[in-house]
Amino acid sequence: MKVLLKLTDISVYAGDTCLLEPISLTLKQNVPLTILGQTGSGKSLLAQAIMGLLPNGLTSTGTIELFGKEMTLKERQSLWGSKLVMLPQEPWNALDPLMKGVEQVKEVYQYVQNKTPQESLRLSMDDLRNVGLSGSEYKRPDQLSGGMAQRLAISAATAGGANFILADEPTKGLDVSRRDDVVRLLQSRSAAGGLLTITHDVAIARQLGGDLMVMKAGCLVEQGVAEQILRNPQADYTQALIEAEPKTWIDAEPVSKESHDEILIVNQLSLKRGGRILFEGLSFTIRKGEVVGVVGDSGCGKSSLGDALLNLLPFTNGTISRLNHEAKPHQWLKLYQDPPSAFSASVSLGQLLNDLVRLHRIDVQRIQPLMRRLKLPKGILERNCLEVSGGELQRFAILRSLLLDPVFLFADEPTSRLDPITAKEVTELLVELANETGCAVLLVSHDPDLIRKTCDQVISL
């Protein structure tokens, strides 16, 4: 079997700080290799180092052998598109926002493969049809859903003929059915070539098969055949990653909350957006301390429902009655999907917290115990929202909400951008808090397992 990629002692440094411990690996033709690990474990740096895409200020050491030949940075860059390609993490950002979808594929045929414009257009139209994008060829990326954008990005990336693909978190933020599509597409595109996937999602590792490397904080924990490792993990860390999958969570004990006070009654609610009916005649009751899950495919109106309950979005028909009249408007809160977008990066988190304390005259004594409870280190207050991890920031967002004594918290896919271990922690935390403080939580997720295992009541859209 031909060896496509051989890394010997690759490590990445920022100045003197080692960000990625020396790592060696071999990737053979037709055997996909998956690197599994938590966010911040240096996985993405590895892919960037292979491509020759490390950000300024970072240096890598060690040797990289591609297609049986040791290659310099320049030589690797000359392979981009035609032999070697890396898929973007966030397809929306990786596609030119002003260019029609088919053009972004066509240009690769035209400029990398030197085909005529007509031929290029025909090939790109075929490609898009094959990935189920017919009818959307002339749409701009902002008119596509996340899954569609990812399929477009994969088509564009592989149009140059490269069949050695590096995929860095290729399914971030996609729901389960979309995720499976993308994985299948990756497999077909790398057939007879190589596939190196970097992910925190155990399900993807299982689906791809092949070889598996588990990494933690820049170090290799375990290595071998994917199937064996996932069935019989040796390292505690691998075990923890597998257990963090919602599928394996212990079922929540259904606690009857019938006796609790009702805080919200929704009757025959209908919602329309952009001329399209999202849902009609929806009725339910939310009680104090209840965790209510909302599931459904992407675009079915899960987030819109939550926004409507918070009066952030006008609804078409029906009534929403709030029964808790003592609660102030700021006690009906929302937890956002993408934590960094819910914070200002220009001041420190401590400053943001102080502003909140001053505005609402919050007792400062409450902050320390809560921070301990949420496992937030004290130093976090001196940093801004881009300098902390996604999990820490989401826990800080929870801290911020809790200080306001919420009666209702709408958590909009709060864990979809977090790795499984952190996601599990955050979800468990929300459930505990609902039980302790009596705050009702509306939990939106694209993972039906997660909802089934945690919620007292489930609304399917």
Added chain:
Amino acid sequence: MKTLIFKRLVQLVGVIWGVGTLTFVLMRSLPGDMAYRIAASRYGQDNVDSQAAALVREELQLDQGALSAYKDWLLDLLQFRLGDSLVSGEPVIETVQHMLGHSLLLSFAGLALSIAIAVPIGLLSASKGKMVDSALMGFSSLIRAMPVFVIGVLLLLLFALHWNWFPVAGFGTPAHLVLPALTLGLSLAAVSNRVVRDSAKRVFGSSFYLFSRVKGLSKWTTFKRHGIRNIAVPVVAFLGIQLVSMIEGIVMIESLFSWPGIGHGLAHAIFARDIPVIQGAALVMGILFVFLNTLVDLLCHWIDPRGVAES
């Protein structure tokens, strides 16, 4: 698109009426006897007496009441009759055309020069290292900090008086256009090159720009295909704002180089109380602003069509 153009047409009618009425009211409320000022402009400051003023008053019916004068003016306006200059006796439309033509020539020449200066400098700042960027930033601030007439005088001293390459003032030949246009271009480019730089920096650092390279496109193809258009979005909007505010703002440059443009002409008409010319000029400028704004909006929409389908 259609609604935009329709909205702008309605706006245009409002602008014409509003600008006309406002100049009418303002000019009527200026202190001093209008007949005297007009006579002074016609015959010279030393040759004016009460008799000349009385003649002017009678000829131009200046003692008619404000309301009836307004009614006459409005009726004329509805028939697109702007009247004759009180001073020179020439039709206002011709005077304004002459002035506006020169102003537009100067503005567009200045804008074209500023683009020719700002785009390469902005791109250079964005793509080269910190040293080049800071140096160009300092230079831009220096130019920006100088009042525009100082730049003009410096250019005059250097190119007209010292080297005798270009005429000092006046108009008529392309050589006359060079110095005023360069002055204008430099002062505009001092700001717009920073807009180009910021926009280019954002695009060069974006994921889609990098992804285009990863897809296999060369540096140059990536710039052509994904750079230019994305960089242009804020730049075009900014140039549009610059152009619109420039047409009235170039009076300084017009005066310095004795350029017979609309800013220069309007100032003179105000001193002379040449009301029809003031009204005509203000009106045409109002129309021009609406027209240019619409043009810039359409151009921006053509470059970046996002977010329109929903509204």
